[in-house]
Amino acid sequence: MFSKACEYGIRASIFIALNSFEGRRVSPKEIAAEIDSPQAFTAKILQALVRHNVIQSVKGAYGGFEIDKNRIKDIKLSDIVDAIDGDNIYKGCGLGLKACDEDRPCPMHDKFKVVREELKTMLESTNLEDLALDIKEGDTFLRR
Amino acid sequence: MFSKACEYGIRASIFIALNSFEGRRVSPKEIAAEIDSPQAFTAKILQALVRHNVIQSVKGAYGGFEIDKNRIKDIKLSDIVDAIDGDNIYKGCGLGLKACDEDRPCPMHDKFKVVREELKTMLESTNLEDLALDIKEGDTFLRR
DNA sequence: TTTAATTCGGATAATTTTATCCTATTTTAT
DNA sequence: ATAAAATAGGATAAAATTATCCGAATTAAA
Numbered sequence: 001m002f003s004k005a006c007e008y009g010i011r012a013s014i015f016i017a018l019n020s021f022e023g024r025r026v027s028p029k030e031i032a033a034e035i036d037s038p039q040a041f042t043a044k045i046l047q048a049l050v051r052h053n054v055i056q057s058v059k060g061a062y063g064g065f066e067i068d069k070n071r072i073k074d075i076k077l078s079d080i081v082d083a084i085d086g087d088n089i090y091k092g093c094g095l096g097l098k099a100c101d102e103d104r105p106c107p108m109h110d111k112f113k114v115v116r117e118e119l120k121t122m123l124e125s126t127n128l129e130d131l132a133l134d135i136k137e138g139d140t141f142l143r144r
Numbered sequence: 145m146f147s148k149a150c151e152y153g154i155r156a157s158i159f160i161a162l163n164s165f166e167g168r169r170v171s172p173k174e175i176a177a178e179i180d181s182p183q184a185f186t187a188k189i190l191q192a193l194v195r196h197n198v199i200q201s202v203k204g205a206y207g208g209f210e211i212d213k214n215r216i217k218d219i220k221l222s223d224i225v226d227a228i229d230g231d232n233i234y235k236g237c238g239l240g241l242k243a244c245d246e247d248r249p250c251p252m253h254d255k256f257k258v259v260r261e262e263l264k265t266m267l268e269s270t271n272l273e274d275l276a277l278d279i280k281e282g283d284t285f286l287r288r
Numbered sequence: 289t290t291t292a293a294t295t296c297g298g299a300t301a302a303t304t305t306t307a308t309c310c311t312a313t314t315t316t317a318t
Numbered sequence: 319a320t321a322a323a324a325t326a327g328g329a330t331a332a333a334a335t336t337a338t339c340c341g342a343a344t345t346a347a348a
Binding site: 148182185 | 336
């Protein structure tokens with residue numbers, strides 16, 4: 001469904017949010033260890049998230065990645081997916097037809113639209129705070 | 145969402161179904177021209193669909209690809225997706241965690257489950273006959 | 289039985305995605 | 319200032335996906 005990069009990006013963002021609650025910055029090394037992803041590749045993804053303004057980085061000693069504590073609840077899964085995979089997954093045609101739209105729909109259009117809308121709604125209505133709090137409560141897990 | 149191979153596979157299957165209604169076999173060349181896909185790559189995908197028993201091929205002169213006319217309505221989109229992309233897309237964890245399940249869910253699990261189920265239901269309840277008939281009626285389109 | 293029209297399948301290439309490595313740059317503490 | 323601890327970013331490699339090419343095998347018709 002999502003690319004590996006996007007899966008890592010979402011997992012990393014949740015872990016960063018979790019730490020930012022406590023005012024703690026985290027390194028790519030820590031992140032990759034926690035979410036079980038390749039470190040250097042994860043670092044690239046973090047850079048992309050910084051460029052897209054989803055997370056922040058602080059360079060130099062005592063630096064690391066963080067998310068503005070007051071904005072954690074404003075970051076939606078769709079922001080992360082947009083930054084890494086783009087919006088084609090929840091906006092494009094299921095059969096890959098560029099010209100597919102309401103006026104000239106592909107054979108899957110009407111039925112796929114329902115799924116796509118469900119995905120879009122889900123991504124746009126789920127924020128990092130909710131996801132991180134579930135983990136904190138011990139209701140959900142980032143690994144193993 | 146789906147791989148290119150899977151998109152081509154679905155589009156090709158619909159076109160074959162459309163022709164099998166009329167008892168006409170079609171070649172990879174014809175198929176690729178109609179669904180606007182690379183011919184040799186499409187041929188490989190057709191072979192995979194034959195191996196998975198989704199479509200049939202008849203070798204030699206006057207051969208081509210076809211679908212048993214009486215079975216067109218029994219072939220579900222899920223059969224095609226399964227054959228080409230596997231079932232991970234509508235059965236696996238949205239964050240790519242192998243260990244994610246109801247007992248130990250990932251943070252996205254509950255919300256993603258709804259989307260995944262919607263996709264699963266859609267793929268399993270949509271058959272080639274319905275899709276081909278919509279095209280025949282001029283309500284939907286395979287290209288342009 | 290030969291020929292022509294086909295699918296099948298192996299080899300290879302191109303592109304994209306995933307992953308690694310190394311150096312430069314930035315920043316804080318000493 | 320200097321050293322140490324970080325992120326940034328370029329170069330490269332590995333793996334997966336997408337795509338092409340060509341000869342072998344199969345089949346029906348002439």
